[in-house]
Amino acid sequence: MTLTNRQLIYVKAPTAAIDPSVTSGTFNLKTTTTIDRNNVPSDKVLVRIHYLALEPAMRQWLTAKRSYIAPVKIGSIMRGQSIAQVLSVGSSLTSQYQVGDWVIAYSGWQEYAVLGAKEAQKISVPEGCKPTDAMSVLGMTGLTAYFGMMDVGKPKAGDTVVVSGAAGATGMVAGQIAKIQGAKRVVGIAGSKDKCEFLVRELGFDVAINYKDEDWKKQLKEATPEYIDVYFDNVGGDILDACLGRAAQFARFVICGAISQYNVAKPKGPANIMQVISQRVKMQGYIVFDYAKQYPDALQDLAKWLTQGKIKRKEHIVKGGLESAPKSLVDLYNGVNTGKMMVEVVPAEEGIRAKL
Amino acid sequence: MTLTNRQLIYVKAPTAAIDPSVTSGTFNLKTTTTIDRNNVPSDKVLVRIHYLALEPAMRQWLTAKRSYIAPVKIGSIMRGQSIAQVLSVGSSLTSQYQVGDWVIAYSGWQEYAVLGAKEAQKISVPEGCKPTDAMSVLGMTGLTAYFGMMDVGKPKAGDTVVVSGAAGATGMVAGQIAKIQGAKRVVGIAGSKDKCEFLVRELGFDVAINYKDEDWKKQLKEATPEYIDVYFDNVGGDILDACLGRAAQFARFVICGAISQYNVAKPKGPANIMQVISQRVKMQGYIVFDYAKQYPDALQDLAKWLTQGKIKRKEHIVKGGLESAPKSLVDLYNGVNTGKMMVEVVPAEEGIRAKL
Incomplete structure (x- = not known):
């Protein structure tokens, strides 16, 4: 046949x-x-x-x-x-x-x-x-969000967590994991009004900011009255820099991606780098493949949260x-x-x- | 009287x-x-x-x-x-x-x-x-070097360690602690030929680079053939950026100071920031006062090393x-x-x- x-x-x-x-x-x-x-x-x-x-x-x-x-x-x-x-x-x-x-x-x-x-x-x-x-959620996308949040960002109850590229496949899982871990306030940054509405209405983000709005930096400030404890970065560039300017003491900056910089001839470093000292920030890059041995346990958590509706796909x-x-x-x-x-x-x- | x-x-x-x-x-x-x-x-x-x-x-x-x-x-x-x-x-x-x-x-x-x-x-x-x-050595200067190296940088046997501002009071202790911890190669960056000679001859640094030399970046590359495992930064700016370009996988970047940037209107972020992801770099700021409870133990170590001649004042x-x-x-x-x-x-x- x-x-x-x-x-x-x-x-x-x-x-x-x-x-x-x-x-x-x-x-x-x-x-x-x-x-x-x-x-x-x-x-x-x-x-x-x-x-x-x-x-x-x-x-x-x-x-x-x-x-x-x-x-x-x-x-x-x-x-x-x-x-x-x-x-x-x-x-x-x-x-x-x-x-x-x-x-x-x-x-x-x-x-x-x-x-x-x-x-x-x-x-x-x-x-x-x-x-x-x-x-x-149960593939590389979800695993990338999982290890970035659980191993690098480590949000605690009461924390303010900001995710850039939040309506992307990885970002939306990262934000939801932060909520599961007890974060007090999860703020998403995305590139359209529709995406922002989706993050708040369907995924339970507390606030979402459209970075194409002229006053996005002002919105970011208002959305983080207690500064930022965990920042999950998918984009780099100006958004990373602005979030560094809002870092709380002992903040963890998860450097997952930098899509805004991939096609730029001369990438731009964050001018707010001095905040790393004054606020004792830990900024850490990671690659999901380094966690291969822990995939089975992570997938068990992710599947459980998906089945329970705590993570929405x-x-x-x-x-x-x-x-x-x-x-x-x-x-x-x-x-x-x-x-x-x-x-x-x-x-x-x-x-x-x-x-x- | x-x-x-x-x-x-x-x-x-x-x-x-x-x-x-x-x-x-x-x-x-x-x-x-x-x-x-x-x-x-x-x-x-x-x-x-x-x-x-x-x-x-x-x-x-x-x-x-x-x-x-x-x-x-x-x-x-x-x-x-x-x-x-x-x-x-x-x-x-x-x-x-x-x-x-x-x-x-x-x-x-x-x-x-x-x-x-x-x-x-x-x-x-x-x-x-x-x-x-x-x-x-037994004051804030030595304690700053101690906690930056021991708690953030954590050099291991075989590591390549680079210290900027290496002839400054903190930098010279930081470099010597790296040696005590078994670093294979300790490279100092300083601002004059005399300082560089002092670092190598009197303090036992393996290499010292004068950043006022035109070819200092080339010298840095040659001095770090196995890249940089620990970078202890006192200066920020271009030197931090160049060291990020030489980061080894899982490098620890200790952000202690940024003296080159203190009087600059628009501080410059490191353009090599993408290395943080690809090399899984941890870049961390700290302030010595946060370690106040551990001062007595640290001072005991520092006094012992000073008495033994392992740290030269x-x-x-x-x-x-x-x-x-x-x-x-x-x-x-x-x-x-x-x-x-x-x-x-x-x-x-x-x-x-x-x-x-």
Whole structure:
């Protein structure tokens, strides 16, 4: 029994923005090789891709010359993670996988893939959770928020906590963890009125500030009458600097990301650096991979909080199948999403309960 | 029996540099009230001042409007710490002081002072140590170096440690403590060839870099082939930035001072701030007063190391009596000193063994 596959091939390096046309743009849609479902190599699994994750880093994967990862090659399938379900298991892997298992797949942008065991990591779906959680709260996103808050920021009861990039996938989990830890006041900083309303109404942030407002610094001051005990930074630049100016004594500054500075030729250091001495601030960077041994315990906490409703997930799922991925990536850079952005490859109604 | 006292009175606010004349300058010498040695108030002690400490902060005490301490008032004795010896004890303090005791005195710039118990703190002089050590290695200077290194920097065997302001009173102790803790390579940064030679020849630093050399950044790179594990910062600005560019993974940046930035209208933040994430740097400010409860233990360690010769003291003692203080303060800002700068009020030959 053979299956027809469709793929998005990276065909033309963008000079500036990505061209979303799937016939003449950056990526071209190709109907391709058939896969024999009953004849999977012994060391592989055949998976069906349900959701593609869209990442801010993707633009850099295309053309960056000195990145942490090699660029995608012209003519190959666009790189990307997905949530996929196992359709067939090669004979040497039957002790590891069963048909129907959910996996995080390093599949790239296509509908089916034949993968080795390292490229298809089994995920468990705790009660009350969904397979897609493995790409947000129960994946790298949630783990990044978890270790930044729990190991570096360590909010205590009564603390004021500020999160920048708060409507982003990591920021929104970080703010909610601060609340769970008993923070008195959680303030989010985001880039639109809608995002700010979402943070306060749906996620329980106490205040949210739109940094595009002219008086955002005044708003920040008013929102932190007892100064800032923990600052979780995703953006760097002026917002980091302003928060340093509001640091409380013995504040912890969690340096998770600096998205405002990634594409700047001459990054700007925080002019309020002297506050580090006068307020005894601890400013600390970290990388989630350093905590790999503690992932299982952290995921247990995150799954519990998700099931209890103490953490609310927010996915931005784009319908329209594989071919909507290029356009959605353009939208991601325009900031249309609140929460983790994914493309639904298999329609949900047939998806999660799809015939295998 | 009465004593004649001499004092330096703050008479004229400097607009830029201090005018060192003691008849027409910033401070005027005044021969003043006699003190009756046999008639000290019951809750006071009469002390004779032997050494005045000169501090970089003094210029700010004169005219700064929003400092951590109120400015000195025109018409009053210039503020300052001293090493003094008790001459007479008021009747209610005889259980606390004996004639001949050495004290750290909050006396200001004069030859004798009548002080309450809080203004005259008894110091013990461990074997092999001197009363003046209480103003350098066994005082705030040494304690500042101690807690910055031991509690924040935590150098381990094999580490590369860099100290800026290394020929200053705090920096030189910090570097020597790093060596005692087993650091593999201790690099000092200072502002003259003489200071650099002193650090290497007399204090055992492995390398010293003169930041006035044009190629100091290149020298820093060569001196830190395995990057920087601990950076003890007294200066801020460009040197902090360059050291951040050389940070090793999990480096600890001890932010003790930022003397290069104190008089700058718009302080400059470190442009290499992104290294904090990629190298997982912990950058932490601290203030020595926060460790007050641990002073006794720390002083025990410091006195032991001083006696054993593992820490070498360096005092810059100016002879010439009380009237040389204003000129010496001007010299301090010109960087003439290596080590703690003090003015000898009572000549040493009659001083330590002076008739009481």
